[in-house]
Amino acid sequence: MTRPAPKRFGVVGTGFWAETCHGVALAQHPDVDLVGFWGRDAAKADDVAGRVGGRGFGDFDEFLDAVDAVAIALSPDVQPTLAVKAAAAGKHLLLDKPLALNLASANSVAQAAQDANVASVVFLTYRFDAQTAAWLTNMRELAELHGPWEGAISRWTGSIGPDSPYAPSLWRRERGGLWDWGPHAISVLDDLMPGIERVTATRGVRDTVNLAFEHRGGASSSASLTVTAPATAAGTLLVVWGPGGQHYLPPLTGSYVATYRRAADQLLDSATTGSDHPLDVSYARDLVAVLATGDQYLARPPADRIAEVATFTDHPS
Ligand SMILES: NC(=O)c1ccc[n+]([C@@H]2O[C@H](COP(=O)([O-])OP(=O)(O)OC[C@H]3O[C@@H](n4cnc5c(N)ncnc54)[C@H](OP(=O)(O)O)[C@@H]3O)[C@@H](O)[C@H]2O)c1
Incomplete structure (x- = not known):
C-alpha cells in the first residue's frame, strides 16, 4: 500500500x-x-x-x-x-x-x-555518491564471484583551518574526527564486510583516533580519523583486499x-x-553504537587498553 x-x-x-x-x-x-x-x-x-x-x-x-x-x-x-x-x-x-x-x-x-x-x-x-555506490556494487559482485573481502584499511583526514566553514563548529572541535569522519568510514567499511562486532582504539597526535574493527565472520578493518591534520596532509584513502584482489575507493566526484x-x-x-x-535511523543508530564503543574504549586507563612495549630503545638512523 x-x-x-x-x-x-x-x-x-x-x-x-x-x-x-x-x-x-x-x-x-x-x-x-x-x-x-x-x-x-x-x-x-x-x-x-x-x-x-x-x-x-x-x-x-x-x-x-x-x-x-x-x-x-x-x-x-x-x-x-x-x-x-x-x-x-x-x-x-x-x-x-x-x-x-x-x-x-x-x-x-x-x-x-x-x-x-x-x-x-x-x-x-x-553511500549516496553515484561513483562510490557503483564502486561498492562492483565490490559486492567481485566478492560474490571470488569470496568475501578479508580486510580493509582506511584513513579519513580532514584539516579544519580558520577559513573552513566548519571552523565555528564546537562539537567537531570537542569530539574530533572520530565523530565527524567516523560515520562515513564505517558506512563504507560496513558495506564491504559484515557488521562490526568488536572495536579497539588508540589516540594519535591532534585529534587523531585509530579504530580497529573485527567484523562478523572474521574479516577486519581499520580507520584513522582526524579533522585537524596539517592542510597539506588532508585526504581520504581506503583499500580493501581479499580473493578478488585489492581495490582503492575512488574519490568523491559528484557535487554534494x-x-x-x-x-x-x-x-x-x-x-x-x-x-x-x-x-535509515536505525542504521544511523548502529553507527553511533560503534562510535560510542570506540569512545568508551578510549576512556579506559591506558594500561587497560594498550599493551606497553616492555623495552624499546631509540635506534639512531
Ligand atoms: N554528510 C556530510 O557529508 C556532511 C557534511 C557537512 C556537515 N554535515 C552534518 O551537518 C550537520 C550540520 O553541520 P554544520 O557544518 O552546518 O555545523 P554544525 O556545527 O554541526 O551545526 C551548526 C548548526 O547547528 C545549530 N545549533 C547549534 N547548537 C544549537 C542549539 N543548541 N539549538 C539549535 N540550533 C543549534 C547552529 O545554529 P546557529 O547558526 O544559531 O549557531 C547551526 O545552524 C552536522 O551534523 C554535520 O555532521 C554532514
Whole structure:
C-alpha cells in the first residue's frame, strides 16, 4: 500500500551545511516545496530563507505545522531532541550524520521514528555518491564471484583551518574526527564486510583516533580519523583486499547537492512505499553504537587498553 508523498520540506538549521547542501538541494528538487528554515535565531532563519527559498521560522511548533518532512542539519548534540519532536508530529526525517553523540539519544530518535511510523534516511555522503555506490556494487559482485573481502584499511583526514566553514563548529572541535569522519568510514567499511562486532582504539597526535574493527565472520578493518591534520596532509584513502584482489575507493566526484538530491529521492520513495530504507535511523543508530564503543574504549586507563612495549630503545638512523 502506498502513502502520499511528502511534498512540503523544511530545513532545521541555519548553518553552512543547512544552507548550501540541504537547502539548495531541496529548493532545486522538482517534487519538493521548500517551506523554509527553522533556526534558534529567527533572524538567521529569515536571512538563509531569503537567499535559498521559503521563509524563516523561529517557532519550532509553527514550523512543524507547515511541513510534511524535515531535513535536519544541526549540531549532533541538538539533532536528536528536535528529530524526536518532528517524528512524534508525524514528519518524515532526512537526517545528517552523526545521528547523535551518545547511544541513548540515538535510541530515542530510532524509537520515535518507529512509534510514529515515519520514513527516515540519514545523509551518509559516500553511500549516496553515484561513483562510490557503483564502486561498492562492483565490490559486492567481485566478492560474490571470488569470496568475501578479508580486510580493509582506511584513513579519513580532514584539516579544519580558520577559513573552513566548519571552523565555528564546537562539537567537531570537542569530539574530533572520530565523530565527524567516523560515520562515513564505517558506512563504507560496513558495506564491504559484515557488521562490526568488536572495536579497539588508540589516540594519535591532534585529534587523531585509530579504530580497529573485527567484523562478523572474521574479516577486519581499520580507520584513522582526524579533522585537524596539517592542510597539506588532508585526504581520504581506503583499500580493501581479499580473493578478488585489492581495490582503492575512488574519490568523491559528484557535487554534494546532486548527492543529497539522491538521498531526498530515496526518502520520498521510502515515505511513499512504506519500506524501510537501508540507511535509515536505525542504521544511523548502529553507527553511533560503534562510535560510542570506540569512545568508551578510549576512556579506559591506558594500561587497560594498550599493551606497553616492555623495552624499546631509540635506534639512531
Ligand atoms: N554528510 C556530510 O557529508 C556532511 C557534511 C557537512 C556537515 N554535515 C552534518 O551537518 C550537520 C550540520 O553541520 P554544520 O557544518 O552546518 O555545523 P554544525 O556545527 O554541526 O551545526 C551548526 C548548526 O547547528 C545549530 N545549533 C547549534 N547548537 C544549537 C542549539 N543548541 N539549538 C539549535 N540550533 C543549534 C547552529 O545554529 P546557529 O547558526 O544559531 O549557531 C547551526 O545552524 C552536522 O551534523 C554535520 O555532521 C554532514
